Amino acid sequence: MSLGLSDETDITIKGLEIVKKASQVYLEAYTSILLVDQAKLESFYGRPIHLATRETVESNSDAILSAASTADVAFLVVGDPFGATTHTDLVLRARARSVPVRAVPNASILSAVGACGLQLYNFGQTVSMVFFADGWRPASFYDRLRENAGLGLHTLVLLDIKVREQSLENMARGRLVYEPPRFMSVGTCARQMLEVEEDTGAGVCAKERLAIGAARVGGPTEMFVAGTLEELCGADEALGPPLHSLVLLGRRTHELEHDTKVHDYPLPQCSLRQS
Amino acid sequence: MSLGLSDETDITIKGLEIVKKASQVYLEAYTSILLVDQAKLESFYGRPIHLATRETVESNSDAILSAASTADVAFLVVGDPFGATTHTDLVLRARARSVPVRAVPNASILSAVGACGLQLYNFGQTVSMVFFADGWRPASFYDRLRENAGLGLHTLVLLDIKVREQSLENMARGRLVYEPPRFMSVGTCARQMLEVEEDTGAGVCAKERLAIGAARVGGPTEMFVAGTLEELCGADEALGPPLHSLVLLGRRTHELEHDTKVHDYPLPQCSLRQS
Numbered sequence: 001m002s003l004g005l006s007d008e009t010d011i012t013i014k015g016l017e018i019v020k021k022a023s024q025v026y027l028e029a030y031t032s033i034l035l036v037d038q039a040k041l042e043s044f045y046g047r048p049i050h051l052a053t054r055e056t057v058e059s060n061s062d063a064i065l066s067a068a069s070t071a072d073v074a075f076l077v078v079g080d081p082f083g084a085t086t087h088t089d090l091v092l093r094a095r096a097r098s099v100p101v102r103a104v105p106n107a108s109i110l111s112a113v114g115a116c117g118l119q120l121y122n123f124g125q126t127v128s129m130v131f132f133a134d135g136w137r138p139a140s141f142y143d144r145l146r147e148n149a150g151l152g153l154h155t156l157v158l159l160d161i162k163v164r165e166q167s168l169e170n171m172a173r174g175r176l177v178y179e180p181p182r183f184m185s186v187g188t189c190a191r192q193m194l195e196v197e198e199d200t201g202a203g204v205c206a207k208e209r210l211a212i213g214a215a216r217v218g219g220p221t222e223m224f225v226a227g228t229l230e231e232l233c234g235a236d237e238a239l240g241p242p243l244h245s246l247v248l249l250g251r252r253t254h255e256l257e258h259d260t261k262v263h264d265y266p267l268p269q270c271s272l273r274q275s
Numbered sequence: 276m277s278l279g280l281s282d283e284t285d286i287t288i289k290g291l292e293i294v295k296k297a298s299q300v301y302l303e304a305y306t307s308i309l310l311v312d313q314a315k316l317e318s319f320y321g322r323p324i325h326l327a328t329r330e331t332v333e334s335n336s337d338a339i340l341s342a343a344s345t346a347d348v349a350f351l352v353v354g355d356p357f358g359a360t361t362h363t364d365l366v367l368r369a370r371a372r373s374v375p376v377r378a379v380p381n382a383s384i385l386s387a388v389g390a391c392g393l394q395l396y397n398f399g400q401t402v403s404m405v406f407f408a409d410g411w412r413p414a415s416f417y418d419r420l421r422e423n424a425g426l427g428l429h430t431l432v433l434l435d436i437k438v439r440e441q442s443l444e445n446m447a448r449g450r451l452v453y454e455p456p457r458f459m460s461v462g463t464c465a466r467q468m469l470e471v472e473e474d475t476g477a478g479v480c481a482k483e484r485l486a487i488g489a490a491r492v493g494g495p496t497e498m499f500v501a502g503t504l505e506e507l508c509g510a511d512e513a514l515g516p517p518l519h520s521l522v523l524l525g526r527r528t529h530e531l532e533h534d535t536k537v538h539d540y541p542l543p544q545c546s547l548r549q550s
Contacts, residue, residue, distance in 0.1 A: 004287060005380065012381070013291065014284035082389030103390045105280065105493045106287070110395060111383035114357030120385060124400050125428055151422045153400055218380045 001074055002081045002106030003027075006219030007036045008044040015104050019045050023071035026052040026064060028087070030163050032078035032243065035219055049076070053164055057086050061093055068099045080108040109245055112218040113156055122252055123156055124148030129189050129246075130160045131182065139196045145248060146204045152252030159184035159244050183242035186213035186225070190232040190246065205229060205248070212247040215239040276349055277356045277381030278302075281494030282311045283319040290379050294320050298346035301327040301339060303362070305438050307353040307518065310494055324351075328439055332361050336368055343374045355383040384520055387493045388431055397527055398431055399423030404464050404521075405435045406457065414471045420523055421479045427527030434459035434519050458517035461488035461500070465507040465521065480504060480523070487522040490514040 001018060004010025011019070019025055027038065029051045034041070042049050050056075052075070056064070067073050075090070081103045082088055094101045114120045127144045141157070148155045162182040170177045190211070197205035207230035215223040225235045232246070276293060279285025286294070294300055302313065304326045309316070317324050325331075327350070331339070342348050350365070356378045357363055369376045389395045402419045416432070423430045437457040445452045465486070472480035482505035490498045500510045507521070 002382070007289075009289035009292070010287050012279060012285050012287050014282075016288065017284070080386045080389060080395065083386070083395060085394065088392065088394070102495075103387075103493075105382035105387035105390070107277070107380035107382065108386035111355045111358070111385045112378075112380035114355060115378045115380070117363065119360065119363070120355065120358060121401055121403070125398060125426070126396055128396070147426045151400070218378075220377075 001076055001104035002108070003034060003076050003078050004107045005034075005079055005109065005112060005217060007034060008041050010034075010107065010218070011045075012104065012106055015106065016045070018072070018104065019047055019074050019076070021072060022047075022074035024050065024064075024067050025074045025076065026050045026056075027076045028052045028057065028078070030054040030057075030161075031084045031086075032161065033163070034078050035216060035243075054086070057090060061090055064090070065094055065097055065099055068094065069097060080110065081105060083108065083110075107218050109158065109217055110156065113214060113245065113247065115217060115222060116212050116214055116224045116247060118154055118212070118247065118249070122152075122154050122250060123247075124151060124153035124250070126156045126158060128158050128160070129184065129192060131162065131184060131188070132192055132195070137192075137196065139199070142193075142196050142200055142202075142204060145193075146202060149204050149248075149250060151250070153250040155248045155250070157189060157246040157248060159186075159189050159246065161243070184244065185236045185242070186215070186239055186244045186246050187233050187236040189244070190229045190235075193229055193248075194233070210249040212249070213239050214245045214247065216241070216243065217245065276351055276379035277383070278309060278351050278353050279382045280309075280354055280384065280387060280492060282309060283316050285309075285382065285493070286320075287379065287381055290381065291320065293347070293379065294322055294349050294351070296347060297322075297349035299325065299339075299342050300349045300351065301325045301331075302351045303327045303332065303353070305329040305332075305436075306359045306361070307436065308438070309353050310491060310518075329361070332365060336365055339365070340369055340372055340374055343369065344372060355385065356380060358383065358385075382493050384433065384492055385431065388489060388520065388522065390492060390497065391487050391489060391499045391522060393429055393487070393522065393524070397427075397429050397525060398522075399426060399428035399525070401431045401433060403433050403435070404459065404467060406437065406459060406463070407467050407470070412467075412471065414474070417468075417471050417475055417477075417479060420468075421477060424479050424523075424525060426525070428525040430523045430525070432464060432521040432523060434461075434464050434521065436518070459519065460511045460517070461490070461514055461519045461521050462508050462511040464519070465504045465510075468504055468523075469508070485524040487524070488514050489520045489522065491516070491518065492520065 001015050025047050027049045091101050125144055127141045129141055145155050164178045193205040208228050211229055211232055213225040213232050213235045223239055225238050276290050300322050302324045366376050402416045404416055420430050439453045468480035483503050486504055486507055488500040488507050488510045498514055500513050
């Protein structure tokens, strides 16, 4: 079940009824986060919440599924209930054990991003951007961006979050010590795009390409900043705290798109008319 | 503000608070519908609702915007608040009058369709299918499907609904008499796709192409039927009442997709392994 995108009041009436009745409530806490903390959720729902880490869901789902075979278990997800392969996998394992599953949809960044003023019909496939690390710069996102650009379509780029990650040293020593959570910003994403552009040179992520940086979409402090990729490298301060996403603009625009929020964005030199 | 996809309990807590406090509540009733009637919504919200027809929003939005310049007005939409150009246009006109606008997102078919088991990352641009009429068979959807197919991507096809349409005769005579509402079914959509395929012959909508018919996505009677386009021409009885959507499968599939709900669908001859 999805909780929506922003705070404790984004759950649906139907979802809240299910949470209140469920024998156990899990909150998936590694593919996305709400912008409020667990205590606030627990107090609002009137229920204790188990945080489900990646290990819980990938390697230890038996506990969840066993509980679900005799009573209702709520598995809460921020954003899309089917946005991550691990969620689909959990549904499949439930089905293999004949545990009935019901999905309760709610807001997802895939449609809420429409608030930036671009028409959702003009978006191509969605892309993920992971944090580059020394010697590891997965660049397959570039091919997806190129495919969308070839059709003139916008691309929503979803940005990595790292929670409960261990340093290599702690992992090697078997110490369950976790690094502070990291949320990729629009600036980091834009810099990684320019980095891969330098290697590739096909122009898909050239520094003058237009994009929109988005922050806290669906929440009361939702913010959009439009500009070139080069400009967006320095937009983190204007955008503020996580979560961020980025939209790379395509050439195929609806006339309305020339006239939407983009003109109100903090970077006055931006324009939707792409060269 | 979005109401979700299915019934009165799909509104969020945040949304319900806004509806209860608003001075006026409009329900947009021409791009999509909830699966419950207006009286049920009014009783659940404890508020009277004005139905907003296409004419209200396109030609008579001044009434809405004037009210909104002095008090809070809630404009309720089923599915995506920014799914229709008329909604974006309303936001632009509000902004031109310096009326503050806030969007409250909720479930949208664009992400809820993930319940069919296909990975949302493998969807390309979304396409609309309108009812063909004598002499009018807009076929531009075919080009969009071909673009997605060229990249191996799935396509979500959103199906036409006709509410408050006048017959040509009633329109000519100026009689405000409306035809019964019509909701395009998966069977009609599949037949129209095969019809355009006959003219085009590029194979994008060949009768053996695999697709998934979806009905009442996000609701308690949600239903998916997989099969070839030819098979889906006869799937309306299995799918049941509106609203329907269709997903045309692409070749780029995640291994998990071979193992999802599709195997439980009523048409046993279906398979996700595309020729």
